[in-house]
Structure formats: structure tokens, C-alpha cells
Amino acid sequence: xxxxxxxxxxxxxxxxxxxxxxxxxxxxxxxxxxxxxxxxxxxxxxxxxxxxxxxxxxxxxxxxxxxxxxxxxxxxxxxxxxxxxxxxxxxxxxxxxxxxxxxxxxxxxxxxxxxxxxxxxxxxxxxxxxxxxxxxxxxxxxxxxxxxxxxxxxxxxxxxxxxxxxxxxxxxxxxxxxxxxxxxxxxxxxxxxxxxxxxxxxxxxxxxxxxxxxxxxxxxxxxxxxxxxxxxxxxxxxxxxxxxxxxxxxxxxxxxxxxxxxxxxxxxxxxxxxxxxxxxxxxxxxxxxxxxxxxxxxxxxxxxxxxxxxxx
Amino acid sequence: xxxxxxxxxxxxxxxxxxxxxxxxxxxxxxxxxxxxxxxxxxxxxxxxxxxxxxxxxxxxxxxxxxxxxxxxxxxxxxxxxxxxxxxxxxxxxxxxxxxxxxxxxxxxxxxxxxxxxxxxxxxxxxxxxxxxxxxxxxxxxxxxxxxxxxxxxxxxxxxxxxxxxxxxxxxxxxxxxxxxxxxxxxxxxxxxxxxxxxxxxxxxxxxxxxxxxxxxxxxxxxxxxxxxxxxxxxxxxxxxxxxxxxxxxxxxxxxxxxxxxxxxxxxxxxxxxxxxxxxxxxxxxxxxxxxxxxxxxxxxxxxxx
Numbered sequence: 008x009x010x011x012x013x014x015x016x017x018x019x020x021x022x023x024x025x026x027x028x029x030x031x032x033x034x035x036x037x038x039x040x041x042x043x044x045x046x047x048x049x050x051x052x053x054x055x056x057x058x059x060x061x062x063x064x065x066x067x068x069x070x071x072x073x074x075x076x077x078x079x080x081x082x083x084x085x086x087x088x089x090x091x092x093x094x095x096x097x098x099x100x101x102x103x104x105x106x107x108x109x110x111x112x113x114x115x116x117x118x119x120x121x122x123x124x125x126x127x128x129x130x131x132x133x134x135x136x137x138x139x140x141x142x143x144x145x146x147x148x149x150x151x152x153x154x155x156x157x158x159x160x161x162x163x164x165x166x167x168x169x170x171x172x173x174x175x176x177x178x179x180x181x182x183x184x185x186x187x188x189x190x191x192x193x194x195x196x197x198x199x200x201x202x203x204x205x206x207x208x209x210x211x212x213x214x215x216x217x218x219x220x221x222x223x224x225x226x227x228x229x230x231x232x233x234x235x236x237x238x239x240x241x242x243x244x245x246x247x248x249x250x251x252x253x254x255x256x257x258x259x260x261x262x263x264x265x266x267x268x269x270x271x272x273x274x275x276x277x278x279x280x281x282x283x284x285x286x287x288x289x290x291x292x293x294x295x296x297x298x299x300x301x302x303x304x305x306x307x308x309x310x311x312x313x314x315x316x317x318x319x
Numbered sequence: 320x321x322x323x324x325x326x327x328x329x330x331x332x333x334x335x336x337x338x339x340x341x342x343x344x345x346x347x348x349x350x351x352x353x354x355x356x357x358x359x360x361x362x363x364x365x366x367x368x369x370x371x372x373x374x375x376x377x378x379x380x381x382x383x384x385x386x387x388x389x390x391x392x393x394x395x396x397x398x399x400x401x402x403x404x405x406x407x408x409x410x411x412x413x414x415x416x417x418x419x420x421x422x423x424x425x426x427x428x429x430x431x432x433x434x435x436x437x438x439x440x441x442x443x444x445x446x447x448x449x450x451x452x453x454x455x456x457x458x459x460x461x462x463x464x465x466x467x468x469x470x471x472x473x474x475x476x477x478x479x480x481x482x483x484x485x486x487x488x489x490x491x492x493x494x495x496x497x498x499x500x501x502x503x504x505x506x507x508x509x510x511x512x513x514x515x516x517x518x519x520x521x522x523x524x525x526x527x528x529x530x531x532x533x534x535x536x537x538x539x540x541x542x543x544x545x546x547x548x549x550x551x552x553x554x555x556x557x558x559x560x561x562x563x564x565x566x567x568x569x570x571x572x573x574x575x576x577x578x579x580x581x582x583x584x585x586x587x588x589x590x591x592x593x594x595x596x597x598x599x600x601x602x603x604x605x606x607x608x609x610x611x612x613x614x615x616x617x618x619x620x621x622x623x624x
Binding site for chain 2: 013018022023026028029030033035036037039040042044045046047049051052053064107112113115116117121124125127128129130131132136138139141142143144146147152154179188192194207219220241252253257271273275278279284287288291292294295299302
């Protein structure tokens, strides 16, 4: 405020009055943020309380770190934490290389019409909800009339239908493939944008020097993608502990809890299904604090790697 | 001699290059088929007779084309109500979102506004830290928004991410027009409504489309906040419940296969498929025409983000 002028209350008042319409314009946004983002934070207190619905958030008794102690001695929690980390790491290990390779392959399509058709089709699943994707997966893998079972039996690989979705060892592969199916087309967009920014004279110069297509990809395209790759990788590390609720919830079931349950789905079941509000708030708080720390660390690295990087 | 050698190398390259092109095309076609296969599978099921699809067949087309499943859907009150609720929340939610975000974005372009940094921080912090599922639920309860239509459209009313994208677009608008209007005595509201907004159609279209897709696809708020009110069920949640009835059978033990087999009568796959089509169709039908706006939005976010 008052960057150039000499500061003074009179000046500030004048500036404030001048900006009255703009404050009014901001009002709806601020009210919504307070109502739906800041007011719930009061509820975080119940992570340290023995929450009784009749007595409310304020009226319930403090119990200190009781719920956190219960949490860290709960074998289920370690299973869920392990699943969360496992799923995030596997997701990162599959999506990252697949995205890069797919970007390069799409970029090598010479026919622009074909290229845009490919992009339109592969990009489409991004706009479906995980409910729909879950329906697709259940139906394709269904033991009664699912295409996958039918093909495998015809090929003689299976002798009777297998209920894939109820196999706990199958959950992670199914999750990873569904995830690739849904997100690959979308995630290449940002890389293609980077590639379109490369100076074409570099490719021409390389051709004159006798470079073939493979050389050009290796020495021009890939290095140009490198900064974006770093940023994406760092951002992914920031969300290591938060596997999304939607994909897991729409692909898992009681038979696969052991390998599929992640923190967010565990919070949902403990809280919304079993009504253990205080305990599940504690789990959620643990997750949010850790992921905040990871995001801050990741941002610090991103800024180190690329000084122009800003979160907004 | 040297020239001939070079020619040979070039020939070799072009052959390798051509082989690569062919492989790449084959791969891309295969990939696109993989993407489209599940869609086609639902389409086939939705037009099939219930008794035709419970067998072990790979059907590229329905054995007998029928509209039975769709007829059922359009007579089922639950599905019709859900469709109306989904459309309503999409329209109302998008309108609120666009208005709130644009107004906030316009204010945030005032670099000389006192307390601008404080306000930005207030709006930005929730992006990094949220209270979580249960506190949010208790808060909705306290606000009286459980089993209330407003819970679909108010919490989604503002997004700092979209606001920043819109603001960046506003920054690119020539300040001269605004100043001229201001000299002519136009109020800020008027400048905003009749100069800034019309000039920002591309970015508004993008944000509106994103929000529309988000609203249409939302189901979690339905499951958590409006679980018990049948007249507020959205199409997505209805589909989710059909999925639930499928997954529930896994808990009956090893005989999951038989359990599903016996359920076909009560909840036929064809009706589920037809409902899936109702859920997917609006997006798939609109998407190819508006794809450029979707992509454009990512670019704006990526370049200036």
C-alpha cells in the first residue's frame, strides 16, 4: 500500500475509498472461502478431543494426543500408509515414463490430421468421472460376460471366468492401467506445449549436419522437455502421501481392502461409515500436515532447480 | 565415392524412418482402440436384450437391437429426477462459479489496492491446507447444508486457481479502454460488465467448461452430504450406487460369480449400461467441438502458472 507516496492515514483512507467497489467484488469469494475453507478448521480440534455429538465441538473434553497414540499403534494404519506410498510410487513410476514416451511418439506423427484425431481420442477419458471409469473397469473385467474374461477363455489362458476385481493381488495392476487409460492423453498436453516452443531452425541445422530423427529426439526434443519434466516430477513428489479418493474408492471393494485401502478411503470409512469422527479427523490431520510439508519441500526444490518457477 | 556413400546412408535412414512411421501409426491406432473399446462395450450393452449379454460372448454388435433399456430409463422416476438434478447443479454451479471468480479476478488486477497481498494470501492458503473430510462434514451440518441443494453449488463457487487464470487474462487487456470509459464517467461495475467481461470470452468459456465438467462429474458431495435425500440424488451418484450393488456381492465370499449372476434379474446390466450412456453422452457429445477451449485453458495455466 502506498508504494510511491509518502505513507499517511489520510492517504490510505483515500486509497481505500477509491477501491471500495473492488472490495465489494472480492466479498463473495472471501465469504465462500471463510464458510467452506476456514470454518471447517475449527473442527480440527476434535482430533484432540473426545468428540460427543450432543456436546458439540466446543463442549467435548480434551484428550490430548490420545487419538494419535491410538493411530500409531493401529496395525491397520501402517497397512493403509504402506498402501498409499506403494500406490503413489508405482503410479509415478508408470505414468512418468509412459507420458514422456507417448509425447515423443505423438510428436513424431507427420500427418497433422491423424495427429489431432489421436489427441482428441486419447484426451477424452480425462473428462469422465472415476465413477464412470470404475463402471467401465468392472464391466470389462466382469466374470459374467466381461470382454476380458471372454477373450482369455477363448485363447485358452483361463479355463473358467476369474473375478479380477475381487483378487487382492490384482488391485494395483488394475489401478495403474485404469489410471494410464484415463490420464495419459491429458498429461501429454503440457509437454507438447513445451515442444511446440522449440525453435525449428535447430532441427533444420541438425538435419544439415546429418542427424536422423532419433538423433534429433535425443539431442533436441528431450533436452528441451527436461525443465518441464523436473517441475512435474517435483510436483508429483509433493503429493506422494495423498492418493486420490476417487480412483481407489471406485475400484476397490471389501475383497481388496488389504491391498487397496489408502489413507483417504480409510478416513472415509472410519469417519463417515463407522462415525468415529475424532479418530478419523486425527488421521486426516496427520495426512494433511505431512503433505503440506512435502509440498513446501517440493516447492523449495522446484525453485532451486528453476529460479523462474513460481507457484502462482 | 563420398557422395554415393552419403546417398546410401540417407536411403537407409529413410527406410528406417518409414518403418518407424508405420509402427508408430499401428501403435497409435491400437491405443485409440483401447481408449474407445470400453465406450463401445457400453453402447453395445445398452442396445442389447438383457438375456443376450450375460453369456460368454464377445459381441461387437448387439445380437438384437433394442431400445428396452432406454425406455426403462426414461420411465424410471429416479433416473429422471437424477438427470434433472445433475443438469440443475451444472447450470447453477457454473454460473455462480464464473461470476464469483471473475469478480474476484477483476479486483486482484488492482496492483495498487491496499491489503491486496493479505487478501490474496487468505484466498490462497486453502489451496495448501484443508481441514479434511470430517471437519468439512461437521461444518456443513452446522451451516444446515446437509440434504440441501446449495451444498452442490456453494462450496464450488470459488477456486483460486481459476481466478488466477482469469486474472492473468484480464492483465492482457488494454488498459486504455478502461481509462477511456472511466473518463466518460462509467462506474467500475459498468466497466467490468460491459468492457472487461465481453473481451474475456475465451478465458470465461474455458473456466465455465471446466466447471461444467466438474459439476456434471461430481458425486462425492452427494454421497457424503445428501446421502439420505432421494430427490437430490445426481446421475453420477445413481451410477455409483449401481456399482455399489455390484461390489457388495464380493463380500458374500468366494461365490461372487454366482451372486452377480443372480443379480442380473433385479439390476440388469443393460439398464446400467444405458445409465452410463446418459452420464457420458453430454460430455462426449460436446467435447470434440469444444476441445480447443479445454486445451487452451491448460495452456493459459501452464504458460503463466
